[in-house]
Amino acid sequence: MTTPTATTGLIFNEPLLWEKSKPGRCGLSIPTSDVPSSPLDSALTTNGPDLPQLSEVDVTRHFTRLSQWNFGVDSGMYPLGSCTMKYNPKTNEVQAARPGFTTAHPMAGEQVSQGAMELMYNLEQDLAEITGMDAVTLQPAAGAHGELTGMLVIHAYHAKNGKQRSKIIIPDTAHGTNPASASLCGYESINIKSGENGILTPEAVAEVMDEDTAGIMITNPNTLGLFEENIKEIADIVHAKGGLVYGDGANMNAIMGIVQPGKIGIDVIHLNLHKTFSTPHGGGGPGSGPIGVVEKLAPFLPSPRISKTDKGYSWQFDCPDTIGRMLTFHGHFGVLVRAYAYIRTMGKGLKTASQLAVLNANYIKAKLKDTLALAYDRPCMHECVFSDKNQQPHHVTTLDMAKRLMDYGFHPPTVYFPLVVHGAIMIEPTETESKETIDEFIQAFKDIAKEAEETPELLQTAPNLPKVKRMDEVAAARKPCLCG
Amino acid sequence: MKEINELNLPDDIKYTDDHEWVKKDGEILTIGITDYAQDQLGEIVFVEVPEAGDSFDQGDEFGTVESVKAVSEMYMPIAGEVVEVNEALEDGPELVNTSCYDQGWIMKIKPQNPSDFEALLDKAAYLDTLRG
Numbered sequence: 032m033t034t035p036t037a038t039t040g041l042i043f044n045e046p047l048l049w050e051k052s053k054p055g056r057c058g059l060s061i062p063t064s065d066v067p068s069s070p071l072d073s074a075l076t077t078n079g080p081d082l083p084q085l086s087e088v089d090v091t092r093h094f095t096r097l098s099q100w101n102f103g104v105d106s107g108m109y110p111l112g113s114c115t116m117k118y119n120p121k122t123n124e125v126q127a128a129r130p131g132f133t134t135a136h137p138m139a140g141e142q143v144s145q146g147a148m149e150l151m152y153n154l155e156q157d158l159a160e161i162t163g164m165d166a167v168t169l170q171p172a173a174g175a176h177g178e179l180t181g182m183l184v185i186h187a188y189h190a191k192n193g194k195q196r197s198k199i200i201i202p203d204t205a206h207g208t209n210p211a212s213a214s215l216c217g218y219e220s221i222n223i224k225s226g227e228n229g230i231l232t233p234e235a236v237a238e239v240m241d242e243d244t245a246g247i248m249i250t251n252p253n254t255l256g257l258f259e260e261n262i263k264e265i266a267d268i269v270h271a272k273g274g275l276v277y278g279d280g281a282n283m284n285a286i287m288g289i290v291q292p293g294k295i296g297i298d299v300i301h302l303n304l305h306k307t308f309s310t311p312h313g314g315g316g317p318g319s320g321p322i323g324v325v326e327k328l329a330p331f332l333p334s335p336r337i338s339k340t341d342k343g344y345s346w347q348f349d350c351p352d353t354i355g356r357m358l359t360f361h362g363h364f365g366v367l368v369r370a371y372a373y374i375r376t377m378g379k380g381l382k383t384a385s386q387l388a389v390l391n392a393n394y395i396k397a398k399l400k401d402t403l404a405l406a407y408d409r410p411c412m413h414e415c416v417f418s419d420k421n422q423q424p425h426h427v428t429t430l431d432m433a434k435r436l437m438d439y440g441f442h443p444p445t446v447y448f449p450l451v452v453h454g455a456i457m458i459e460p461t462e463t464e465s466k467e468t469i470d471e472f473i474q475a476f477k478d479i480a481k482e483a484e485e486t487p488e489l490l491q492t493a494p495n496l497p498k499v500k501r502m503d504e505v506a507a508a509r510k511p512c513l514c515g
Numbered sequence: 516m517k518e519i520n521e522l523n524l525p526d527d528i529k530y531t532d533d534h535e536w537v538k539k540d541g542e543i544l545t546i547g548i549t550d551y552a553q554d555q556l557g558e559i560v561f562v563e564v565p566e567a568g569d570s571f572d573q574g575d576e577f578g579t580v581e582s583v584k585a586v587s588e589m590y591m592p593i594a595g596e597v598v599e600v601n602e603a604l605e606d607g608p609e610l611v612n613t614s615c616y617d618q619g620w621i622m623k624i625k626p627q628n629p630s631d632f633e634a635l636l637d638k639a640a641y642l643d644t645l646r647g
Contacts, residue, residue: 423516430584447584453555504583508560509608 036107036471037440042498045096052083058090100498102442104312108464108472112414112445112457113206113254115284115306117388122376123309123369132368137360141345148344151361152337154371155321161374161381162280162300163291164323168332169362174281176357177301177320178212178248180333183354184299184324185245185275186216187331191352196245196274202231203451204253206279218245225451229255229407233264240268246275251292252282254449255407256392256414256457266296275299275328283307284461285389285413288382298325308370319366333357387462388413391469395458398473402480406452414459416452427483427490429454434501435482435493439475516554519645523550525616529635532644533590536616539632546592547620548580548611551645556582559608564600564622571595573631578621580611593631595624 085093103109109116126132135147155167171177182199189195199218201209202225210220221239226232236247247269251259259265266276278297284307286292292300304319305312312318324332334353335346377384389412396405396415404420419429433443433456445457460469482489494500524530528538534552538545553559561581571577571591578589600622603610611619626632636644 426516428516450585505558505560508581508583 035439037438037496039496042099043096045093048083048085048090048093051085051089051093054084056084056086056089058085058087102437102497104463107440107442108460108468109442110444110458110460110464110472111442112256112416112459113281113448114312114445115282115303115413115459115461116312116442117284117306117309117461118463119309119311119369120373120376123372126372127365127368132365135364137364141343145343147364148337148346150371151364151367152339152344154367154374155337157371157374158302158321159323161287161291162283162302162323163293164300165293165326166329166332167321167323168336168357169319169321169367170333170357171301171320171322172358172363173305173318174301174303174320175208175212177303177322178208178277178279179215180320180354180357181277181299181301181322181324182212182216182218182248183357184322184328184331185277186218187352187354188275188328189245191331192273196243198244200236200239200244200247200269202235202247202249202253204229204231204255204257204449205248205250206254206281207448209248209250209277209279213248225253225255228409229253229257229451231259231261231265233261233268236265237268240272240274242272244269244272244274246277246298248277248279249297250279250282251297252285252412252414254282254457255416255451256282256285256411256459257407257409258285258412262295262297270296281306282413285385287385288379289385293323293325298328299323304366304370309373310366310369317363317366319363319370321362337361384462385413388460391460391462391464392458394466395460395469395473399476402477403456406455413461414457416449417456417458418452419454419456422480422483423454425483425487427487429456431487431490431493432456432476432479432483435479435490436475437494438496439479441472441475517550519642522554522645523616524638524641526638528616529592529632529637530641531590531592531635532641533592535589535592537592537632537635538616542625542629543598543623544593544595544626544632545620545623547615548589549641550615552580552587553612553615553619556580556587557584558582559611562604562608562611562621564604565597567597567599569597571597581608589621592635593626594628595626597622598625599623 104116104118131146135144151169155169158167171180197219198221199213200223201220202223204225213220223235223239251262253259269276275298276296278292278300280300280302283302299322301320301322304310330352331354333356334350335348336350338345338347392411392413392415396411403417406416406418429446433446436443447455448457449455528536530536534549536547536549559580559582563579565577573591573594575591576588577591580587580589601620
């Protein structure tokens with residue numbers, strides 16, 4: 032057996048910045064004012080913000096120390112199913128740091144923003160090609176915001192047609208945010224069950240689809256990591272009753288360059304640039320959730336829309352059917368630059384990325400299926416779903432195994448999701464892990480399964496190596512401490 | 516987690532296949548979630564209950580139970596009007612874990628049609644659903 036990669040090292044306890052604060056300490060010196068002071072009307076002023084007072088070295092050490100407690104894609108494999116935690120190439124950062132982008136201002140005029148606008152226009156075109164859609168907006172701030180934008184477009188479409196509808200169909204293998212997005216548009220979610228093999232059947236859709244149903248929200252590949260093979264037939268059923276098909280593109284990493292959602296009956300799709308297109312994902316983002324739509328829905332997209340003319344790029348505000356702005360200015364521009372850099376550097380390699388993502392997941396599925404119980408024994412897409420069924424006799428749960436994985440130097444996979452699988456363990460290796468790393472991960476899980484039989488207490492108290500040991504999730508939820 | 520033979524399933528109450536239990540007390544029915552449900556959910560951190568006066572049809576979602584693992588819906592065993600909810604759960608959601616049939620009850624209802632109660636599952640039938 033090889034030496035485990037995870038070990039311990041010198042890391043530091045670190046207080047909150049407010050606890051380190053000393054009155055008068057400051058990170059920079061401001062020159063003495065050489066103009067007479069002029070007091071502001073006291074009605075216009077308040078006390079200054081309550082910020083900690085610190086020197087530069089205090090702040091640098093604070094965040095460096097916190098980063099040493101952390102685990103990210105730059106430290107190791109992060110197989111978080113449904114989240115596509117792929118490696119973020121550093122060239123993305125180089126491009127986003129170019130002064131022309133970092134010093135651009137969204138309120139600068141069109142004539143001095145042509146470069147930024149060209150990038151946005153080209154990114155829209157690229158995303159339209161990848162998804163097979165006719166028009167794209169880059170405004171939405173992240174995936175769920177993209178869902179909301181897409182659902183507002185669907186809502187506006189039905190309103191424009193003169194008859195609003197009241198319901199939306201959502202299968203049990205959809206993302207959990209889907210019903211929330213639909214509810215915000217006033218639609219009632221009609222939940223339907225996937226078939227025995229984890230795939231939605233046309234019959235289940237036909238049974239509930241009627242002319243009061245706005246459409247269906249379908250995640251493809253679905254949250255079981257399976258491709259919805261009946262998607263075309265399902266789309267036909269929905270379209271025949273005047274409904275629209277919303278595609279949740281969070282799992283697009285499985286099908287780039289292979290399937291164009293716009294060609295299989297999807298009318299609206301959102302993409303997560305922070306998943307599929309390698310922009311930073313952890314640490315709270317920001318994300319970016321562009322949506323693509325078919326031609327008949329383009330008039331409803333958020334405004335302003337960007338257009339290309341002989342004279343360059345311009346903002347189009349004359350969009351009478353638009354749902355309006357979804358975000359101030361033009362989306363998370365810095366994230367857009369990183370995604371564009373990724374798409375241009377990958378080129379046709381995007382298809383290879385998807386193929387390898389699928390291959391890696393199937394490799395893990397095949398190698399671990401005798402160790403962990405497989406939820407659905409059929410070819411998967413970019414992620415595979417196991418459960419803790421085999422470990423139950425030893426009173427070891429999914430949570431215990433996930434925690435123990437940290438001691439082996441891997442970030443835990445997604446657990447207890449999707450809900451349709453009891454005790455789910457959802458592994459998404461992505462294309463960026465080498466065979467050697469994936470083999471180490473597989474071996475770690477096999478070792479953990481052995482420990483579950485022989486020394487279950489080792490798992491029940493895990494993790495042991497990280498600075499922060501097993502968290503008391505129950506106390507955190509029952510008695511949250513919300514003060515800063 | 517408990518094996519099926521370790522579950523506490525009283526004989527004098529009825530069950531649903533969504534894992535609620537129903538106890539009859541005159542014309543009022545008390546509703547909660549079963550030992551199986553609380554055991555599967557794990558430590559419960561929040562219970563969302565309806566308000567007295569709310570009415571629900573059979574099968575309607577009337578509230579949710581949240582554990583550190585997941586949020587689960589509770590479904591109305593039979594149609595009726597809520598007459599009382601267990602206020603103690605607001606500060607003590609763990610009562611559902613420690614005393615699911617007694618202090619951890621969820622709500623009391625006045626059924627629309629009292630005879631619906633008889634159609635609910637008895638202990639043996641509920642056990643059959645658990646064994647699949």
